[in-house]
Amino acid sequence: xxxxxxxxxxxxxxxxxxxxxxxxxxxxxxxxxxxxxxxxxxxxxxxxxxxxxxxxxxxxxxxxxxxxxxxxxxxxxxxxxxxxxxxxxxxxxxxxxxxxxxxxxxxxxxxxxxxxxxxxxxxxxxxxxxxxxxxxxxxxx
Amino acid sequence: xxxxxxxxxxxxxxxxxxxxxxxxxxxxxxxxxxxxxxxxxxxxxxxxxxxxxxxxxxxxxxxxxxxxxxxxxxxxxxxxxxxxxxxxxxxxxxxxxxxxxxxxxxxxxxxxxxxxxxxxxxxxxxxxxxxxxxxxxxxxxxxxxxxxxxxxxxxxxxxxxxxxxxxxxxxxxxxxxxxxxxxxxxxxxxxxxxxxxxxxxxxxxxxxxxxxxxxxxxxxxxxxxxxxxxxxxxxxxxxxxxxxxxxxxxxxxxxxxxxxxxxxxxxxxxxxxxxxxxxxxxxxxxxxxxxxxxxxxxxxxxxxxxxxxxxxxxxxxxxxxxxxxxxxxxxxxxxxxxxxxxxxxxxxxxxxxxxxxxxxxxxxxxxxxxxxxxxxxxxxxxxxxxxxxxxxxxxxxxxxxxxxxxxxxxxxxxxxxxxxxxxxxxxxxxxxxxxxxxxxxxxxxxxxxxxxxxxxxx
Numbered sequence: 001x002x003x004x005x006x007x008x009x010x011x012x013x014x015x016x017x018x019x020x021x022x023x024x025x026x027x028x029x030x031x032x033x034x035x036x037x038x039x040x041x042x043x044x045x046x047x048x049x050x051x052x053x054x055x056x057x058x059x060x061x062x063x064x065x066x067x068x069x070x071x072x073x074x075x076x077x078x079x080x081x082x083x084x085x086x087x088x089x090x091x092x093x094x095x096x097x098x099x100x101x102x103x104x105x106x107x108x109x110x111x112x113x114x115x116x117x118x119x120x121x122x123x124x125x126x127x128x129x130x131x132x133x134x135x136x137x138x139x140x141x
Numbered sequence: 142x143x144x145x146x147x148x149x150x151x152x153x154x155x156x157x158x159x160x161x162x163x164x165x166x167x168x169x170x171x172x173x174x175x176x177x178x179x180x181x182x183x184x185x186x187x188x189x190x191x192x193x194x195x196x197x198x199x200x201x202x203x204x205x206x207x208x209x210x211x212x213x214x215x216x217x218x219x220x221x222x223x224x225x226x227x228x229x230x231x232x233x234x235x236x237x238x239x240x241x242x243x244x245x246x247x248x249x250x251x252x253x254x255x256x257x258x259x260x261x262x263x264x265x266x267x268x269x270x271x272x273x274x275x276x277x278x279x280x281x282x283x284x285x286x287x288x289x290x291x292x293x294x295x296x297x298x299x300x301x302x303x304x305x306x307x308x309x310x311x312x313x314x315x316x317x318x319x320x321x322x323x324x325x326x327x328x329x330x331x332x333x334x335x336x337x338x339x340x341x342x343x344x345x346x347x348x349x350x351x352x353x354x355x356x357x358x359x360x361x362x363x364x365x366x367x368x369x370x371x372x373x374x375x376x377x378x379x380x381x382x383x384x385x386x387x388x389x390x391x392x393x394x395x396x397x398x399x400x401x402x403x404x405x406x407x408x409x410x411x412x413x414x415x416x417x418x419x420x421x422x423x424x425x426x427x428x429x430x431x432x433x434x435x436x437x438x439x440x441x442x443x444x445x446x447x448x449x450x451x452x453x454x455x456x457x458x459x460x461x462x463x464x465x466x467x468x469x470x471x472x473x474x475x476x477x478x479x480x481x482x483x484x485x486x487x488x489x490x491x492x493x494x495x496x497x498x499x500x501x502x503x504x505x506x507x508x509x510x511x512x513x514x515x516x517x518x519x520x521x522x523x524x525x526x527x528x529x530x531x532x533x534x535x536x537x538x539x540x541x542x543x544x545x546x547x548x549x550x551x552x553x554x555x556x557x558x559x560x561x562x563x564x565x566x567x568x569x570x571x572x573x574x575x576x577x578x579x580x581x582x583x584x585x586x587x588x589x590x591x592x593x594x595x596x597x598x599x
Contacts, residue, residue: 007369010376011303017380021387028388028406032334035400040330050327057267057325058255063188068397069474070333071269074175074187076557077474098182105178105558108186110252130330133404135396137471137549140556 039131051116052123059110066141068132074105077141082128084139087121094120142504144215146222151505152232153208154498158586160201160239161491165579167194172572176565185247192246192272198486199270200239203281205494206315206351207235207288210308212501213358214292217308218299223291231287238280242273264325268336271322278322285316303372304354304361307379311350318342330398337393344485345389345414345456349382352452352493353421356445359500360425363442365433374424381417389414392464396473404466411464415457418489425449437596438503438510440519444496447527451488459484459534471549476541476564484534492527495585502589512593519588525581532574540567 036042056062064075081090094117098106112120142148171190173180181190215222222228245254251267258274260266265275273281289312296305321338357375361368391407425446436442459481463472472478499519503511510516548560555563 005373007303007373007376010373010380014376014380014383017384018387021384025387025390028391028403029334032394032399032403033331036328036330036398039400040328040398042328045327053327053329054264057264058252058260060188060192060251060267060272062267062269063191063272064186066474067329068333069478070397071474072188072191073474073476073479074171074191100179103178105174105561106182106186108183127329130398132396132398133401135470135473138554140548140554140560 041126041129041131044126044129046122046126048119048122049126052119052121052126055110055112055116055120056123064107067127068130069135075107077136078124079127079130079132080136080139080141082121082124084141087125090121090124091117142216142501143219144221146225146228147212147215147501148505149222149225149228149232150208150212150501152229153204153211154502156232156236157201157204157208157494158498160197160204162582162586163243164194164197164201165575165582167191167197169572169575169579172568172575175561175568176572189246189251193243195270196246196272197243200235202490202494204235205490205497206312206348206355207232209351209355209358209494209497209501210288210292210312212497212505213355214295214305214308215299217302217305217358218295220295220299223294223298227287227291231284231291234280235284238277238284242277245274246272263323265323268325268332270340271336281319282316285312285319289313289316302368303375304358307350307357307375308354311347311354314347314350315343318347333397334394334399337390341390341393342387344490345386346383348490349386349417350379352448352489353379353382355493355497356421356425356448359441359445359496360428362500363436363438363445364428364431365436366428366431371428374420374428378417378420378424381413381420385410385413385416392466392469395466395469408465412461414464415453415461418453418457422449422453436510438500438516439596440511440516440523441496441500443520443523444492444499447523448488448492448496451484451492451527451530453488454531455481455484455486455488455534459538471545472541475545476537477545478541480534480537480541483537484530487526487530503595508595510596511588512591513596514593515588515591516596518584518591522581522585522588525584526578529574529577529581533571533578536567536571536574540564540571543567 062071064072066073066077068079069077094110094112097109167190170181170185171187171194174187174190211222211228254274255266258276260275263275265278266272292309292312296309318339321335324335326332353375357371360366361371388406389411391403392411394403394407426449429442429446463469463477463481503509511519543564544560547555547563548557
């Protein structure tokens with residue numbers, strides 16, 4: 001780089017740029033937070049859904065599955081599983097694990113109670129109603 | 142090595158390499174589970190192996206960054222570390238916390254671990270990469286603060302250079318953004334939104350400052366190029382990293398419920414994110430070409446050039462491949478993401494930590510460079526690990542393209558598991574290539590035990 005462009009000029013671009021764009025990120029974040037109520041389905045964030053989210057976290061579901069495309073890529077997307085499979089299938093599936101089919105990927109059994117299974121279903125219903133800009137591209141996730 | 146207290150870096154680097162080996166072994170287990178689904182089930186279910194794999198990566202990179210900081214900051218500040226004893230105590234605290242956490246994952250069901258460790262008081266667990274129990278998270282904060290205190294006091298009382306200031310700003314940023322790991326709202330969209338303030342603002346933000354400082358430090362040492370030139374490059378590179386990367390966070394906000402304008406902000410700014418990585422490549426080659434000395438540690442020079450190139454390929458090119466919103470709509474959450482993750486972490490952060498280890502370890506062991514034979518073995522390990530990681534990335538990319546086609550684009554989309562069966566061939570190829578990577582890593586470790594007369598500049 002030419003000598004007309006000094007180290008202190010480079011330093012100023014760094015500090016100035018970092019501060020400016022961080023403030024821009026914060027401004028956009030404030031705007032995002034103000035728009036979220038229209039999109040994030042918070043009106044259906046019931047006690048049962050919150051319990052469902054807690055079960056989702058404490059069983060480390062994200063260690064195999066994705067939720068809105070984030071997580072591990074070992075097992076199916078679950079953000080839209082409520083629409084793909086419906087409540088009864090979800091409960092029966094969780095209860096029926098592991099399948100024990102030789103050579104197939106296995107999901108542990110978490111010994112969830114009937115109430116906890118309902119919480120999971122309610123959580124998945126809640127996630128399926130969040131506005132994700134039409135993602136995933138189709139029902140298969 | 143100019144100051145005795147720089148030696149505290151040594152245990153940090155040794156622990157880093159040990160945990161790296163553990164990370165790769167669990168990676169191989171997961172790779173096999175991709176094709177032999179019930180392998181090691183129920184002893185080590187996939188989710189446990191993955192937690193161990195990713196958490197070990199994060200912990201050993203942190204060990205690497207800390208070791209690098211304890212080495213380079215005294216040298217740059219031209220004085221002894223404020224408290225070598227504190228650094229050593231923190232090493233043992235961090236190692237104990239790390240090992241206990243990994244054992245917890247392996248030996249206790251995750252829900253029980255959550256119960257034992259106070260997750261019902263403050264729920265922070267069960268989010269990707271932030272799976273650590275509450276005491277571990279608190280431990281990370283304590284270790285980070287103690288380190289920052291120690292390093293900041295050293296710099297305050299010593300010479301302030303661009304390199305030690307940038308390193309310090311990067312580490313402060315790392316600690317501050319980690320605090321978001323304690324914020325876990327019930328609202329899933331908010332949860333995900335601020336989760337990225339840790340994950341993205343680390344790897345595509347402040348970690349780039351740390352990487353830049355480490356690379357600049359080693360380049361000054363091995364090339365003898367004027368500090369003014371190198372520090373000017375450093376500032377320009379990290380300026381570009383933050384200018385593009387901060388708003389580039391938006392490329393994670395396309396499909397998680399955030400407003401749709403993020404598709405524009407995220408696409409435009411993250412499309413520019415390869416620029417700082419490309420500058421790093423040019424920087425490394427330019428400085429080595431203009432070198433004023435022949436450093437006897439050729440292996441360190443190779444790693445420095447390698448990290449420049451591979452960070453650009455993995456973070457820059459493979460990131461750009463799927464960062465534009467219309468493309469990401471199809472690739473999001475597929476094996477393409479996994480491909481990018483592997484090459485980016487290896488090229489940028491694994492390789493820059495090894496660059497630092499490669500340069501400093503011989504000095505801490507009392508010689509300018511290792512024996513020619515040890516260096517040849519180390520350079521073989523460079524090529525084995527680097528080339529195999531490129532192929533792992535290519536195979537995962539192939540798997541990803543096929544997966545996306547079958548599951549998301551074709552006229553008759555098939556289910557996730559049916560698509561996985563179709564791409565199994567690529568998972569097998571990835572697994573075999575992983576064994577070559579392991580061979581490279583074992584060779585790398587063995588290079589530390591090769592004796593012989595230290596190499597001299599020719």
